[in-house]
Amino acid sequence: MKTTKIILLVIALIVVAMISNAQNSKTKNSSSSSGGKCFNENSKVLNLGVGFWSHYYRKYGRGNYAYHSSPVFNLSYEQSLKQQVGPGFLGVGAFLGYQRTYLRYDDYYYKNNRYYWKQSWTYSYIAFRAAYHADALMTDKAELYFGANAGLRFSTYRFETNTDDPDVRIYDVKESTIYPAWALFVGGRFYFTDNIGIFGELGYGMSWLTVGASIKF
Secondary structure, three states: OHHHHHHHHHHHHHHHHHHHOHHHHHOOOOOOOOOOOOOOOOOEEEEEEEEEEEOOOOOOOOOOEEEEEOOEEEEEEEEEOOOOOOOEEEEEEEEEEEEEEEEEEEEEEEOOEEEEEEEEEEEEEEEEEEEEEEHHHEOOOEEEEEEEEEEEEEEEEEEEEOOOOHHHHOOOOEEEEEEEEEEEEEEEEEEOOOOEEEEEEEEEOOEEEEEEEEEEO
C-alpha cells in the first residue's frame, strides 16, 4: 500500500503541474523545438530507483523457514538524440539492475543432530534503454513517457548446507545462467528544481513498480 501511495502521489504531482503550467507552455517561443520542455535535445538524466513487486519474486515455506527478498535496486542513464523524432524526443541509454533472494531452513535433523539448508538466487540485469518523450505530454517541470529495455539477465543459484546427509549434500551446488531479457514501461517524472526530481514507472521487467530520484545534467 505504501508504494502504491508513492506512485499515485507522483502521478498526481505530474497532473497538477501539467494543468498549472498549461497556459505558460502555450506562450513559450514556438521557434525553439525545446522551449519550455523538461526533456529536450540537450537532456541527460540519471535515475536512481528501487523496484517492488518483482517478476522474479520467490516465496514459499512456513514455520521455521526464513525468507528474504530484496527490492530491485537499479540505475539508469538516458540522453536525448539531437534531432526530434516525430512530435517529441527519443532518449537512449543504459539500465542496470540487481536483486537477491534466499530461503533458509534451520530445523533439518539427521542422526539426531540439527542442521540447516539454504537456497539463494541473485539476478543482475544489464540492458539498452530507450524512452520516448512526447511534447504534448510534458511541461517545463513534469512529463509522462514510455519506453523499453532490452538486454541480458544474469542469474545465479546456490544451495548450501552443513549436514552430512548424502541425500541432501548432492544438492550443494552453485549454478549460473544468462538469458535475454526485455521490459516495457510507462513512467512519469516531476522536477522540484531545474535538475532534481522524482520519477515512477509501471511495467513488465525486473519489477512491476519502480520509484526513485532523477538528476538532470
